[in-house]
Amino acid sequence: MATRRFRTDNRAVDALYDRLSATDLQPLWELTGLLTPEPVVGAVPYRWSGEDLRALGEASGELVPVERGGDRRVLACCNPGLDGAPYAVPTLWAAVQYLRAGEVAPAHRHTPAALRFITQGQGVWTLVDGDPVHMSEGDLVLTPSWTFHEHHNPSSEAMTWMDVLDLPIVAALGAVFFEDGPTDEASTATAPRSMSESWYGGGPGLVPVAGPSAPGSRSPLLAYRWADTDRALATQLKASGRGVAVIRFADPVRGGDVMPTLRCEMHRVESGRRTDRTRQTGGRVACILHGTGSIAIGGETFDIGPGDILAIPSWSPWDVQAETELDLFSTSDAPVLEALGLMRHDAVDAADLVAVP
Amino acid sequence: MATRRFRTDNRAVDALYDRLSATDLQPLWELTGLLTPEPVVGAVPYRWSGEDLRALGEASGELVPVERGGDRRVLACCNPGLDGAPYAVPTLWAAVQYLRAGEVAPAHRHTPAALRFITQGQGVWTLVDGDPVHMSEGDLVLTPSWTFHEHHNPSSEAMTWMDVLDLPIVAALGAVFFEDGPTDEASTATAPRSMSESWYGGGPGLVPVAGPSAPGSRSPLLAYRWADTDRALATQLKASGRGVAVIRFADPVRGGDVMPTLRCEMHRVESGRRTDRTRQTGGRVACILHGTGSIAIGGETFDIGPGDILAIPSWSPWDVQAETELDLFSTSDAPVLEALGLMRHDAVDAADLVAVP
Amino acid sequence: MATRRFRTDNRAVDALYDRLSATDLQPLWELTGLLTPEPVVGAVPYRWSGEDLRALGEASGELVPVERGGDRRVLACCNPGLDGAPYAVPTLWAAVQYLRAGEVAPAHRHTPAALRFITQGQGVWTLVDGDPVHMSEGDLVLTPSWTFHEHHNPSSEAMTWMDVLDLPIVAALGAVFFEDGPTDEASTATAPRSMSESWYGGGPGLVPVAGPSAPGSRSPLLAYRWADTDRALATQLKASGRGVAVIRFADPVRGGDVMPTLRCEMHRVESGRRTDRTRQTGGRVACILHGTGSIAIGGETFDIGPGDILAIPSWSPWDVQAETELDLFSTSDAPVLEALGLMRHDAVDAADLVAVP
């Protein structure tokens, strides 16, 4: 494609602009919108309804075999502000995956990191580098960068869940690698408890001296179970007395975030409470686990209920109003912004807060 | 813009696809090119000729006042593979800036970090947060994220240099902020030696116990002078006996790269030598300071000479053949790839190498 | 004290030695034992019997009021190899503390960090910066450097536990500070669950986004409960299949050790099993929680049972033979050795181990 040619009402300048275009150069002074006073992002505040997602997952399940195209039956959330790119916000892929009773999705691996958050149901196992991790409502399951993963559903019910990947980030950096699994056959192994959890899920601050290795800067703990998360939220809610509790999912061995590109949190808001309105740089995807209420993002307000997926663009202020007690899962690119010195957030009363490392 | 609608030859599937589109969802199995075996990037190997850049800078200088549009007279290198985006590679802005005798460019600051590399001439001062940093051939000058900077040319000659910014990265993360300087008047202060260098440029491994602060993870040393770089290259060339010397510009206080998003290096290749052919994830921009020869990038080969700017896309192998002794400045997004666990490079004989921290 | 004067059979050399002594110099060539092929430490392998410790605690309780001298009723383990210094190994203070029903020990704080490990009983609260932490069998409780701490026993039973401090290290570095609490009255506050645990004890890898601050590099979680530790050991024992499980107590937010100077671990050895024989630089104190068997340290072997405290000097190989299932608490100065690049340990088959960060 030819480099863009600018036009003015001055022939000499136009001649210069022709030369620039021919040499694949552009005059900065004609480019607008590059350096804006505040972040300007195409992505808009958006909600995908949990009901729609379940219904369309089911419809896809009836029409589309899981083998067809790309190993997975996945519906990608496309933010309407992103010109058709299949991303929920510019840095995050969010999607629902649907697996029918008895189906299997074969193993592959890729450098983009993925996480699964389960809003409903249970019965599927995800194998991460061969370790069978059961998936159930409220669980967070990781498939870190370059780990082989496959899914199988030995239960009698179809199951759906949310996938989030850092794919746009990895693609923007020119670092996407993909590889099929060693065999075309999905493993159908199961286990009541994954090896990952047997080693690293012992309890708060308890880590094995010698466990299976987790290369790179990512958590060796691959599943964070709802029973634990629920208890932690309830305890914190009581301790804080603020009507809001937020926990961050952390690498139990090295501290820090579960994966180098993704921060995961669970927010609980008591019935009748509204959270503080805050904003920060970087994109966020939220998913409602339990409860109803509304979320205000930028200038938009959406009613929310179980299974809804929400896009919160960079620098958009947001807050949540809980009608009934709300559990909201959040994932964002915050570790990237922090690593690069680009995180900004609204001032909060931080005097008694401990910094995330 | 409406979410893309896919079409098949099956009416039931088409009806599903209509529903998906209406709900801002896309079926993964119809999306291709997302997860590729190896990085696929639009950017192509490319060269902008130093002669062209100088000539067009000069022509712009005659026609376009520096006040006109965006504070700066800058020509942006547009990689022909990037659909008109004004970027040399997907993650890096590269451009030439041209300042005539007596001109001034007023102060502003932005979250994208910038560096200047000077291929020819001297006489301009860049003020970084008020500290006057003289610019001369072979120097590397930093204007880190969110530092005010302005330029003025009190000399009798026009001057040109290369700018590189991490703008595409910061924009992709929704983290661009911009602010005009406190006054519209550019300062015309000069100094034989910047304060930054007086404090932090003392010598190898010599840092002040108490110097002016450098918030964030970036170098407090703002200028790396050619006399030092030249001597370091000459000494290393002799010590290595390999015909190639490469130095990395480092933060003298904290170690690591000069800025959290940009790695800067200078490569010297002896006359008649060819470098090893290597590749890595992430984009690179190179600029020839001295010497002639050729560079092979992916399947392309370009003759190179002083002032040339080169785009080396992610995962493209490259090597340099020196006709006369070559000094090549390189800048890349390697710190980003490393921070996110996404750096891959060709195996090299690393037994006797010290890892970059 | 005058500087030591060396003597030879050479009058000229003797005259030189006199001059050296008068000038507070010593001739290296007369000093022996400074640079030894392997570590030579005075401390000897040693065991303090749990029965003795309990009996003597009780006897002290009858004779010595808790107010008498230094706020605490504490018996310090004195390694017989350390010339009367009240230390279990050269770098660690270990002691038993005894608190009778109804007694209180008032608040103070000091830069040496302390931990409590409870081998028997329950009913005492330790207040750490005002937060009441209940103590019960098998629990590990931290009182990090410079936190106020006080103890009170509202129960009807006396209670005893082990204290370990990094006092010798802090003293060697000339960094001991001490301060009495704000009042002479010990607080008798209690709580079913400490605030520390409400915020930071949620579960494996679950940390609050905004909890009470923990300045410095130490865990904000102040208590590690036996129920969690027991479960983690049992799960790991099953997963490993090796008859031995070892967990490390970690900072749940930042990863790494609970305090900058002390590493804490719990070892479980199945009945009939013997652990590998290993050694490492730095001192270690162990304490038997449950079970019987024997421990071989250097050339010594000791029968072990509940409540026993053991000194494992630097570089002494040790292993444990379990007669019945053994739970052994271990604390060492390993973080210090690692921070200073001085950790050495016997090679083990580390191919499948994850490094402690």
Add this chain to the structure above:
Amino acid sequence: MATRRFRTDNRAVDALYDRLSATDLQPLWELTGLLTPEPVVGAVPYRWSGEDLRALGEASGELVPVERGGDRRVLACCNPGLDGAPYAVPTLWAAVQYLRAGEVAPAHRHTPAALRFITQGQGVWTLVDGDPVHMSEGDLVLTPSWTFHEHHNPSSEAMTWMDVLDLPIVAALGAVFFEDGPTDEASTATAPRSMSESWYGGGPGLVPVAGPSAPGSRSPLLAYRWADTDRALATQLKASGRGVAVIRFADPVRGGDVMPTLRCEMHRVESGRRTDRTRQTGGRVACILHGTGSIAIGGETFDIGPGDILAIPSWSPWDVQAETELDLFSTSDAPVLEALGLMRHDAVDAADLVAVP
């Protein structure tokens, strides 16, 4: 040695104390001086006169061959407060070494790290892992932990310099290892410039992309030359306008201190100036390179001149009064105190200071 037995005027208590002693326990409440309000250290402020050190080095040179005892002709500074221990302060060994014309001292290595600071003369080469490093007035030369080192003096003049080791720290941690060099013959290799400097001494912030490895957390640059240090001090003195300049010797690749246990600095004080009076935890050894004046340490004041070695104990306030321009080399255990969270220093106006990383 038997554990100390305490005595009271109460027979029952005495009986208890007998039992404690027999069981190798000591009652905390009889131990005093363990937890002091502020650091109490045996070491006293002290000065070893440069004239004495040179004279006694020379006298030793005449009487004692370098082969005799321990490979080195070294006179250790014994702080009179340390009960005859051959240490300048509790954590640091300081000494003068004397090598006559033509002498050689054979290779060995040890885990204690060493540095050499040269106050006068030149002509000796220290080989560090085989790399010949010339020593000259004002230079700082490192022999990091576990590097082989040997010295030879091919010149026609004897030479003396100061050695500082972290030996007391390494010994306290039970981590002393020692090994003779591969041969008994000292190498007499020389080189105008060490390989270490050819690779890592290029200039401020200039590091090789691939240089010889430096395992562990220590500087790969082994010599800091006076010409560089002098220039850095002069430039900083002018920039600061405070009459005092202080540079820290840093690892050019990783930032931070030259070795994990030792911080090295050079202080320049203008003629007629007095430095601020400060104190910090941890011990310090200073050595006068140039100039005269006085130093006040705690309650003592010493006249100072070239070659003097000074002991500055932990928490002792100190300041320097320059009669003529003073250059003072300082080394301390500050990295240890910082790593362990034990560093305290007097508040200074730190608003515009950059923290040491």
